[in-house]
Amino acid sequence: MSKGTLFDKVWDSHTVGVLPSGQKQLFIGLHLIHEVTSPQAFAMLRERGLKVLFPERTVATVDHIVPTDNQARPFSDRLAEEMIQALEDNCKQNGITFYNIGSGSQGIVHVIAPEQGLTQPGMTIACGDSHTSTHGAFGAIAFGIGTSQVRDVLASQTLALAKLKVRKIEVNGTLKPGVYAKDVILHVIRTLGVKGGVGYAYEYAGTTFEQMSMEERMTVCNMSIEGGARCGYVNPDRVTYEYLKGRKFAPQDSEWEKAVAWWDSIHSDADAEYDDVVVFDASEIPPTVTWGITPAQGIGINQAVPTTEELPADDRFIAEEAYSYMDLAPGKPIEGTKVDVCFIGSCTNGRISDLREAAKIAEGHHVAQGVKAFVVPGSELVKQQAEAEGLDKIFQAAGFEWREPGCSMCLAMNPDKLEGRQLSASSSNRNFKGRQGSASGRTLLMSPAMVAAAAVKGEVYDVRELLN
Template sequence: MGKSLLDKVWDAHSVRELPSGPTQLFIGLHLIHEVTSPQAFASIRDMGAAVRFPARTFATVDHIIPTDSQARPLSDPLAEAILVELEKNCAEHDITFFDLPSRKQGIVHVVGPELGLTQPGMTIACGDSHTSTHGAFGSVAFGIGTSQVRDVLATQCLAMARPGVRRIEVNGKLGGGVYAKDVILDIIRRLGVKGGIGFAYEYAGSAIEAMSLEERMTVCNMSIEGGARAGYVNPDDTTFEYLRGREYAPSGEAWERAVTWWRGIASDSDAEYADRVEIPAESIAPTVTWGINPGQSAGVDEPLPRVDDLPIDERASADEALRFMGLHGGEPLLGTRIDVAFIGSCTNGRISDLREAARVARTGRVASHVRALVVPGSHEVARQAEAEGLPEVFREAGFQWREPGCSMCLAMNPDKLAGRELCASSSNRNFKGRQGSPTGRTLLMSPAMVAAAAVKGEVSDVREVL
């Protein structure tokens, strides 16, 4: 029997098996941000410990950063204090910090890949659940808590139990107007928000192989929303072409050696899996969430479920969701009036996302009752967008073009919903209160669908716009 990528990477990074059962796993790349790291630094300071491999940790600031003016000091003194703390910690421990003046700042899961830090075969950890994004390169990447950030700083290791691997094959060709976001929303809808607990998801099949690296990142990003702590795609020529020439990618003779190693780390064709799932690409429609977890979704023109038609153990949750959202079973989301449109986040804040949204923005103007924000995932994404004239396209259509950061995905900065506003959002979570208003409501969808909703002023089918 062959081995999966997960098993190969796990074995290569295993320092030892711990007496309590889990593996002591070496972490090849550690990414940190301002929100989940300060307590970890304080903790190693209290222990009198040093950062074991400072060259293997990289920092950026994303969660609390404002997207209107990023001039220092930041207008929110709490945000400024957190940023100062990160600057201090990075300086004290010799950690590279992609700060605002470096012009490399952005969302941690956008910055790592675009700088070529994220590479196949690595173990990657970050104090953020969307670290699974980096699995798009064929790395094993997972989100960790602050105590584990402390573990990695002090030892470059984590105590981790090896997950089983579920192979999810999406075969066939996606229809027009159907994006990577729809694929992952569909997967979560089928397998449930806790279906992935204990698993790493291996995404495969012709529809995944045909995706660009950025699309694969969107899929892997939301693995955790399906309960899977990690998700990955086996590395292939698409992966290598994406990496070639990036700042931290190997070059010269090392490049060839790297590609050889990367090819070898992919799952063997006869690898054994704990579970397998197959999904026909043609069955996936533009998908929108209607509830308060990312598994509660439907095709845009499909009637929402009636509570009584659902399995008994889903009824309470669906009933709570529909009431909170003010939506009704039996009716489709199509035509639902929105208040806010948000394009951005580590799920869908990359250049290809902005290009697709801009295609739609060119077809009209933002409806007069809608507040629409476009937040690029990083300064690099913003630069590329500017080179292509995208900010003008968005501004002319009535969208706000803003500075990079996590923004209204989780509203730790001033970008928030107000009251019960309904937001068409390209982000990853529709939890109650997620976008900054305790009663605010979120409809997750692809960036092109968000742009279509902004222009029409209501949930729309992007297939009819493009």
């Protein structure tokens, strides 16, 4: 095994060719597909008379367009029904494993692959979804790709890419109560900017990440793309192996020890060279909330919306745009901002640990009058586990709606949408204009616990006050 970072080792071991452009042809170990970016890709294969080269390395689910209130077929949305039918047909025709609604394993693509043990250290993973970087939490190199690239991977199991630089993001120390993995990545993006990671892979290191669970690491890696990075990863360790052991597609019996030995070998070397290193102190990270129209426009819960004078010159134009769109005044505290909708879910924060933390805040309280609050598990397995633990009852008693699995009000390609100028407290990953289904809807990103706090208070609220 060559020396260097995990990224170098995985990249080199999966390079199968060099193209005339100078790009490397990278073998993709696992290809994840869903109903949104795959129909056109399959159509392009048929036009060229091509077949899926390695259907056993492709796994499908349906997530973006599924309704979360009533999943009876056919869907009331004709286009959504056509999209799921196309995925069903394409998987059947090509012998691809498909986790459909009711299978017990359906859910958001970046939730189901880890919980099935499909995601493993040292893999290359691709999916026609920008948040594929989630899988880097396992020490995989995972890329979100476009529709034409989905076609390429289906046809050749390879991807043409230029090699990235590697930035080490080191966070050390213990997070304070009320501060979560979501706050860590929002703080990183706030500091480095949405373009700071362009051309980079982010390696997350330091004692803070070592202390995180796998689900917390997934939250951080999930939003690497929001900081401009092509992918993000954490070196595999005991936490990784304990999560994977015994899962359906994880190595079994005698193969397990062989796999662990391999996974240990790909860990970044102590003397690995990085293109850049940035260090953070975990104790300085507060509960963080976005105030603007990019994930970098974030502040601590006890801070005020920054004035243009407080911002770097390059950030002032988009700040002015954000003030106008969000209707938030510069210099005004973010805490106390009234909310209309509170959404807990998404591939960032729809896992069982996210729901547990939110339920701790919801228990014993009730959703504020005039606020719509709902919880959407990330998968059928997450839903089953949450219900077995009674989390659904806690949420419902507090006035939250308990939904079926799906992407829901993240991309809002389903009935879960903001209406008009509604302001949403959301545990999802993007706060762009119109992101949650309304052309004028507004989004504040925060941790699931902070969303729960906003729901019961009716306004942006410091979750630490409720923990106390």
